[in-house]
Amino acid sequence: MLVTGSFRPMRCGVGDYTRRLAGALAARGDLEVAVLTSKSGEGEPPIGVQRFAIVDHWSLGAAKTVWRLLRSWRPAVVHLQYPTQGYGSGRLPHFLPLLAWASGARVVRTLHEVTTWDRLASVKQVVTFALQALAPGTLIVVRPSYRSMLHPLLAWMTRPRRYVFVPSAASLPRSSLHGDSWERVRSSYLGGKQRLIVFFGFLYPPKGADLLFEIADPATDRLIFAGATGSNDGYVRKIRELAASERWRGRAEVAGYLPDEDAADLLTVADAAVLPFRDGGGPWNTSILAAIEQETPVITTALDGPREDSERGIYFARPGNIEEMKKALDRLASPSARRPPVIARSDPWSEVAARHVAIYRGGRRK
Template sequence: MRLALITGEYPPLPGGVGDYTRELARALQARGHVVAVWTDRRGGEDAGSPVPVFRVIRRWDAAAWLALGRSLRAWRPDGVLLQYQAAAYGLGGAMNLWPAIARLWLKATPIVVTFHDLRVPYLFPKAGPLREWSVRFLARSADGVIVTNHEDEATLRAVGIRPLWRVPIGSNIQPPMDLPRAEESRRRLSFPLDRPLVGFFGFLHPSKGFDVLLEAVAALIREGVPLGLVHIGATVAPSDPSQNDYAARCRRRIVELGLQEHIWETGYRPSEEISLSFAAVDLCALPYRDGVSFRRGTLMAALAHGRAVISTIPRVPIPELRDGENILLVPPEDPGALATAIRNVLRDPALRSRLETGARALAEHFAWERIAAQVEQVFEALRPRR
């Protein structure tokens, strides 16, 4: 099949949706499909990419409809997959209307939307219910919908969205086969060798609970636990500058808690150095405010690197997650419970080893080959429908 992937962000611009699109495109290509990506002009060229990238969009507004229509009609895809996350499109609503508009150019070509989350766009002041309506309109106007997690699946099924598939995301950072051990990784990155290190991966966004982790780490240090915290990755996503205020609040809190000498920040680094950082830490703490979910690329990366993961109780049951076996779960927004979980993992080598083994086994379910095969099945299922 000739498959066109549309995304609001794409490497070398940092962002989880862009990284996901790149990995999915490569996996689909490896399965024998002809794949290309359409995105905007930010970030420049992805040098050496085996997947063609058409940077035809100036801004994600109504003008993007015409630019996409002309380019896609010339390319003649057998299917179109729109990666949707409101922030990646500047919180505007133009792409929420795009599948309905695209019929002018694409006719019977199946259009599928992957919802990376169900957060609503801003649209305009006092848009109110229109924001929620725009997301549902996007889902209903597509030929098929993919969600990445159990919670979003339940939400869309409850409002009658069909046909609907749940296809998980994979890790955007693939660990190399020769990843060194913790001590060597710390030496290469100039991390301390004299204390346990807790890792946190991802942009600073209120939903990820970095401020909760700061409180937990500070409490453990006050107890006399020699501890360091490593923030792996960039601080703020270029596609969502609204995160700046939260990041600033976290930095102020670091000073207020006296944690300046206990925190290391890698910043945006190549994937090889991100993997080194994962290898260097003793565990990963990901205290999401809205509960752990398979839509979180940060979780997938920690699992892929075989880290012991502490996260928060999901909003809806996730059968694949087994508390104490492949993840350790605590209530959201509870620094005390988080501190206790961190202490228990650091003091109990058997628990840590069990969580690491469970994480590696769970990560096998999110291999890109398997994800690409499921996306392929979605388009195969839609062919006779059209």
């Protein structure tokens, strides 16, 4: 049983990850898969996945509801996802590992973000982290060298736990566009410009979407911002104002959330995906992986930049270095060389699922 605070139609990167993982696990045919989520996560689950959208608020008062499901469905493994937007400020997620362990299940947790010391702003948050760290179960991380990124005290708290690095995969399917349909979609987005530059992901200040207006060139480029706008209305308003400015009017569009297939089509016809994360990115970022899946060049940032992964078509600039990203964009985004992907790939989620099954079936319940 996978547990996530967010599931479709809720907008959350970890929720999308959980949905893809659940579908890949069920597709194997040798597992019974369920997802426990919020009442708002009532979207159609992947084939073969049972969905229990039964939690109204993730407060301690919902523990009884969760316990009843655990006792009735009796999962062999409970796999918890942290953090998710759907959990909100509820306290129950901090106690879920102990609740799952008490039900007799093996407990697995995936940590999608690094908890650094500066994020623990109060004694209450430190205690909460300690409670999570000391809870039973294997910890899956999507970032390499996770433990080394923690504050020494936080690393000490988690020293009894087993960490397993499992790389993520793209949140989007591979686009099926080809030939005339590819050209038609590309032309519809270009609007007469030479290059199509895309930002894909949530519109939050740390994602750095506003920097595209400095990196791209209004004389040659068309900008498309695709992704959920989230709850940061002030930042989204800033992006819309920049798009409507005299310099960019008619050359930039905030498309907002797109269905998976449409988002994949947009990325596959783009000349580049520009993702100037203010805190740096890496192979754990689903936006980067989504662009790679479409074989679209990526200009992004990394704390250890500048560097280039030429095999996958990614340039990592230093966070905030506009000139560096401009030069990388001019070098990598060549409209004359842009063509639809021609090599079919196997579904990367099948490998991710296999790695998870090995964890589920290995080790001891502790």
